[in-house]
Every structure is written in structure tokens, then in C-alpha cells.
Amino acid sequence: MAPSAMTRWTTSLSEAQPVPYWLDDPGKPHPEAALTGAETCDLLVVGGGYSGLWTALIAKERDPQREVVLLEGREVGWAASGRNGGFCAASLTHGLANGLTRWPDEIRKLEELGARNLDEIEAAVARYSLDCDFERSGEIDVATEPHQAAELREWHQELRERGLADGIEFLDADAVRDQVDSPTFLAGLHDRRGVAMLHPAKLAWGLKRACLRLGVRVYEHTPALALKAYGAGMAVRTPYGSVRARKVALATNIFPNLVKRVRAYTVPVYDYALMTEPLTADQLASVGWKNRQGLGDSANQFHYFRLSADNRVLWGGYDAIYPYGGRVRAEYDDRPETYAKLAGHFFTCFPQLEGVRFTHAWGGAIDTCSRFSAFFGTAHHGKVAYAAGYTGLGVGATRFGADVMLDLLAGERTERTELEMVRKKPLPFPPEPFAWTGIALTKWSLARADAHGGRRNLWLKTMDKLGLGFDS
Secondary structure, eight states: OOHHHHHHHHHTTTTOBSSOTTTOOTTOOOOOOOOOEEEEEEEEEEOOSHHHHHHHHHHHHHOTTSOEEEEOSSOTTOSGGGTSOOEEESOSSSSHHHHHHHOTTTHHHHHHHHHHHHHHHHHHHHHTTOOSOOBOOOEEEEEOSHHHHHHHHHHHHHHHHHTOOTTEEEEEHHHHHHHBOOTTOOEEEEESSSEEEOOHHHHHHHHHHHHHHTTOEEEOSOOOOEEEEETTEEEEEETTEEEEEEEEEEOOTTSOOSSGGGGGGOEEEEEEEEEEOOOOHHHHHHHBOTTOOEEEEOSSSOEEEEEOTTSOEEEEESOOBOOGGGOOOGGGGOOHHHHHHHHHHHHHHOGGGTTOOEEEEEEEEEEEOTTSSOEEEEETTTTEEEEEOOTTOHHHHHHHHHHHHHHHHHTOOOTTTTSHHHHSOOOOOOOTTHHHHHHHHHHHHHHHHHHTTTOOOHHHHHHHHTTOOOOO
């Protein structure tokens, strides 16, 4: 990158606040009081992100008389649920390609359940008046290199042959640029109904309000410190109190699971994003984007981007940073060298927007597992259930995971619990230094593949055969 270009692009970051745009909102609700003393309940939910909020809400919908308590270590929605791009996808498997590779015999059922899950999220937004800027606008995967355009065309043809292309359209260069205009776009695959855009923090805050209205007792600034059996149920210790519960749902995702054996299945990968100032009418017209779809490019190290309700552009992705030892720390949430890189990529994609300023720049940890989609399980003789490993595509899938955890806690055999995806777990990550070395080698290999026409080296081919194929 030439120094003049670096100066030009980084100048756009001069006023960017190092805080998540979504959480920097005057409508942010006040936190509920911390738990002090002893509580008892039928169901304890640990974690106040999407996974825990959906679990508490659906538990009350299934049985309004059930006493439900939710504990959140900081504030509802402060972590991944308030930092993501707001892409609410129907896919439960981190995309159709990943699902088809891992569960070919179940893919139709998984796609059906995912579509139903997204419809149920849309219905809940209406039922509870969740003011979260929900738009069923779809998503376009775009090709920015010739080999990616060929791969998208071949993939669309394969989906058609398998009968899985309903609502998915291949767009050539002219067609994709008619939707969103970038000189880098060579082709696209348009999923018209399978993705919604929303304001992620407002979804979390709205779910919290809905839970409170249904009688869920929510305690914030109340980390769960320890879990143990207690009589016929379970007990969780907190800094100033404790909760005794018949059943417990663990929805802590990237944070250390209270069932210690689960911890080896996830690692934190840090992702980063920028948000621009609102585009003017002329700036928006220069890009097009009339239908407000979300977009993502087709590289291994990919970007995701979308419009907010007030026509800002969110631009995120590319770098995926794994800290040695898998530590989750606040200082990793801010990474200026990645922001500079992302700014350069943004203006390469949209040169007509040169001069636009970024107002916010932030990062956060994604709970990544080796199969890149959620896994589930129980502990303590079925009195505890957990879900984790959403790998960056949890805005929609966490609602499905909530249903799975409640099914497991009820001991019910359902169409969800019978899935191989639910019954089997991914491979755990190895201890250090092997985890860091393997992830670093994979990232280097992916960058090399992007620079060499998508050709995967021996390491990536081996990972693919082991079911450990990875992208950023």
C-alpha cells in the first residue's frame, strides 16, 4: 500500500470512536439490578446474549407458569450480540455449502428448519413489537475475482441440480452491479428470502423487555461463578448470592463454560468492523443499493457489508485474529492496524465514496468451533443443557439453539433432537501451542489461496478431508 493511499484512507478514521456503533445508542436500556441473596426457580439461564434471551423467552412461551431466572455477567447484549453485523440468516449450518458437506442426508430438513426459524423470528419481532429495524432484504454473495465468479456459477448449477436453489439467483456482472455498484463486482449469488438485516443491539434489548414482560427475572452484572449439583437440581454461585434451579441452560458461548469439558470445543476469533457516517442522497445514489441487501464477498478472507436504517455502511470482516491461548480480553476489542486495512478495502470496493468518514470502529470475539456451526449437549444427568460454537452466524441460529436446549432439558425426542447435527459434536481443538500453530498455518494458507486463483495447498486439502475446512 503506497504511503499516499495509506494517508488518504486512514484520514477517514480520524474521528472514529473505538466503540460498537450499535451499543452507542441513547435508547440503550438501564441494566437490571444484580442478584443479591438466594434465588430459586424452575429454569436458570446463564448468559444474556441472543442464546440466553431466546431460551428464557421460549421457555415462558412453552409454559407461562415456569419460573425462569436469567443471569448476565455484564449487561444484556454487550458482547457478540451487540457487536455483530446484524445479518440474521436462515441457515443453521453456517451456510448451505458447509451444511451440505457435513450433513448431506439431513440438509433438506436443516434448510426447512432454518427457514421456519427465520419466519418465527420475524413473527416474534411483530408479536413483541421488537423495534430492531428488521428488514427481510436478502443477501448477495459477490465475486471479486474471476475464479470466484466461476465458482459461484458452478455452485448455483449444483444447487439447481439438487433442488436446493429455490429463491437463489445467479447474477452476472451487469446484474449484480445493477443491485449494488462496485467496479470490483464480477458476479453474485442472490438469496432473496434467506437473510434479514436488523439492528443487533436493539434485538437484544427488545428480547430483554419481552422476557421481563412475561415474568422472567433478569439479573445483570451477575456473573455465574460455579455450577454444582444440589439435591434434585442444580446450584449456581454468583458474587453476591446463589440460584437453585431444577434445570440450567448454559448460553455463555465464547466465555468459559461452567461445564469444563465443553471448553475445548471452542476458541475465540476476533472480528472487526467499521461504520461510516450516514450517506447523503447523492452518495447513496452513486452506489445504488436500492433493495438494501446485505453483501459478502467470496474470498476465504471475506468482507461483509450492509446499510443501517439511517444509510450508514457497515464494513467488517477480513482479519480473523486468534489470540494465543484462546484468551478473551477487552484489549483485543480494538485493533487500529485492522481498521486501517479495512478502510483501504472499503474505498477500493466503493471508490465513488471517497471522502466518507468512519464514525465507529470496533471488534469482538466469535465463538468458533471446528465445524463452524453450533453444537449441543447435556450434563449432570440431563439437568444442564448447553449450546455454543455458532462461529459468527448466530443472530438467527441462536433461536433454534434455544429450542434445542429446551427440548434436551425436557427429555423430549423431537425433529430437532434427532438431527445428527444435534446428536454429534465437532472435534475439540488441541492444546497450545498446537491450536495457535494450526490456526496460523490455516490463515496463511487461505490468504495464499485467495492470491492464487483459489487454489488450496496440501494443508487446506488435508483440513478439508478431516472436516476442518476453515474460512475467516
